[in-house]
Amino acid sequence: MHISEGVLSGPVLACGWALAAGGVALGLRRVDYDRLMTVAILSAAFFVASLVHVPIGPVSVHLILNGLLGAVLGLAAFPAVCIALLLQAMLFQFGGLVVLGVNTVDMALPAVVCALVFGPLLRAGGKARLVGAFCCGFLAVLGAGLLTALALALSGEAFLTTAKLILLAHVPIMCAEGVLTAMVVGFLAKVRPEMLASSGLAG
Amino acid sequence: MWRYFVRACCVVAGLLCLAAAQDAFAHRVNVFAYVEGDTVHVECSYSRSDRVRFGEIDVTNAANGQSYLTGKTDEQGNFSFVVPEAARKAKADLRILLRAGEGHQNDWTVKYDEYAAAAPSSPGQPEAAPATSQSHAAVQAVTAVPAPRAQATVAPADAAAMRVLLETTVEAVVEKKIAPIRKILLDEQEKGPGLAEVVGGIGWLVGIAGLVAYVKSRHGKGA
Numbered sequence: 001m002h003i004s005e006g007v008l009s010g011p012v013l014a015c016g017w018a019l020a021a022g023g024v025a026l027g028l029r030r031v032d033y034d035r036l037m038t039v040a041i042l043s044a045a046f047f048v049a050s051l052v053h054v055p056i057g058p059v060s061v062h063l064i065l066n067g068l069l070g071a072v073l074g075l076a077a078f079p080a081v082c083i084a085l086l087l088q089a090m091l092f093q094f095g096g097l098v099v100l101g102v103n104t105v106d107m108a109l110p111a112v113v114c115a116l117v118f119g120p121l122l123r124a125g126g127k128a129r130l131v132g133a134f135c136c137g138f139l140a141v142l143g144a145g146l147l148t149a150l151a152l153a154l155s156g157e158a159f160l161t162t163a164k165l166i167l168l169a170h171v172p173i174m175c176a177e178g179v180l181t182a183m184v185v186g187f188l189a190k191v192r193p194e195m196l197a198s199s200g201l202a203g
Numbered sequence: 204m205w206r207y208f209v210r211a212c213c214v215v216a217g218l219l220c221l222a223a224a225q226d227a228f229a230h231r232v233n234v235f236a237y238v239e240g241d242t243v244h245v246e247c248s249y250s251r252s253d254r255v256r257f258g259e260i261d262v263t264n265a266a267n268g269q270s271y272l273t274g275k276t277d278e279q280g281n282f283s284f285v286v287p288e289a290a291r292k293a294k295a296d297l298r299i300l301l302r303a304g305e306g307h308q309n310d311w312t313v314k315y316d317e318y319a320a321a322a323p324s325s326p327g328q329p330e331a332a333p334a335t336s337q338s339h340a341a342v343q344a345v346t347a348v349p350a351p352r353a354q355a356t357v358a359p360a361d362a363a364a365m366r367v368l369l370e371t372t373v374e375a376v377v378e379k380k381i382a383p384i385r386k387i388l389l390d391e392q393e394k395g396p397g398l399a400e401v402v403g404g405i406g407w408l409v410g411i412a413g414l415v416a417y418v419k420s421r422h423g424k425g426a
Contacts, residue, residue: 002231003306004306004307004308004309006308007302008306033420036412037412040411044409047405047408048401094231151306152305
């Protein structure tokens with residue numbers, strides 16, 4: 001879902017940058033000394049995830065992991081996503097530097113919103129946490145698809161067609177992300193509960 | 204802590220192996236165009252196996268954006284067009300823009316020099332060639348040779364026709380010879396990021412985190 005350089009119109013790009021800058025600034029405040037490495041590790045996971053392709057039927061899709069970043073990092077998902085996308089743009093020419101703002105918002109904003117909505121579930125124990133994590137993984141990808149379609153629609157592409165195409169292609173990955181996020185959050189809750197406890201959203 | 208670290212390393216190693224094994228990347232579309240005679244062939248792909256079906260192609264003048272023609276790629280992601288006369292007259296570099304939908308877009312530029320050499324006529328009818336500017340140049344070149352060698356070209360018109368025939372033949376042969384090289388170039392372009400880039404990127408992230416940690420630790424001491 002990386003939008004290429006030169007597709008979007010000026011106002012959309014500017015709006016994306018403004019939102020991304022706000023998100024990154026807010027997110028950086030949440031990153032204290034103890035959580036720095038968590039942010040870096042998850043940023044690395046996000047950076048690598050889009051290179052891992054899973055063939056599903058005729059198409060191959062890749063993991064996105066934005067839901068996981070939201071669930072574990074909260075607002076700090078913004079800087080993590082932004083740096084990972086910056087490196088992807090510079091090293092792989094995925095997306096681009098001008099559209100970095102929009103791409104960051106597309107990926108990070110739904111993740112943060114999901115984390116806010118399902119925060120109480122995530123902090124609860126047992127099955128509720130797993131359900132919350134699944135919803136984070138599933139809905140963050142859905143939101144990212146909708147935002148991508150919206151950004152394209154504001155620049156002239158037909159919203160419904162694009163949204164349908166993107167979402168249909170990502171239905172399998174939404175499920176995979178949901179399961180994976182639930183697994184990782186469940187695992188972290190057992191091994192490193194403090195990583196989740198300080199997910200930054202509660203305070 | 205150590206067990207956690209080892210597990211994390213295993214996961215990263217596993218991801219890297221998968222990343223190295225895969226070469227399909229839908230993040231970037233590739234456009235590759237080459238000239239054959241007076242026709243430009245465009246190949247569009249997400250990766251070697253994944254062609255851009257029915258992507259929109261827009262051919263414009265690279266200098267001023269004037270649109271020459273538009274079209275759609277076929278099932279195989281291929282698109283061919285004859286160099287437009289207007290572009291030939293304007294000596295324009297052709298910018299071939301591919302819109303693959305869902306925000307995927309890329310372009311490729313065919314320089315004027317690449318297609319200028321080919322006569323606009325089909326190779327089978329060299330008689331038609333003298334009408335074009337390219338063949339005019341050939342005629343001028345022949346007639347402009349210095350006096351001592353001028354006697355060698357008995358009939359300039361014949362020589363010009365000969366030259367055109369020779370040029371098209373040589374072009375066809377060279378075309379055949381460089382086809383494999385073109386394939387290598389194409390494959391090279393379509394190759395996704397390798398292990399080196401991936402590891403390098405992770406190195407960057409660790410480095411940035413280290414820098415921030417260092418700055419924060421100094422800040423903490425000062426406060």
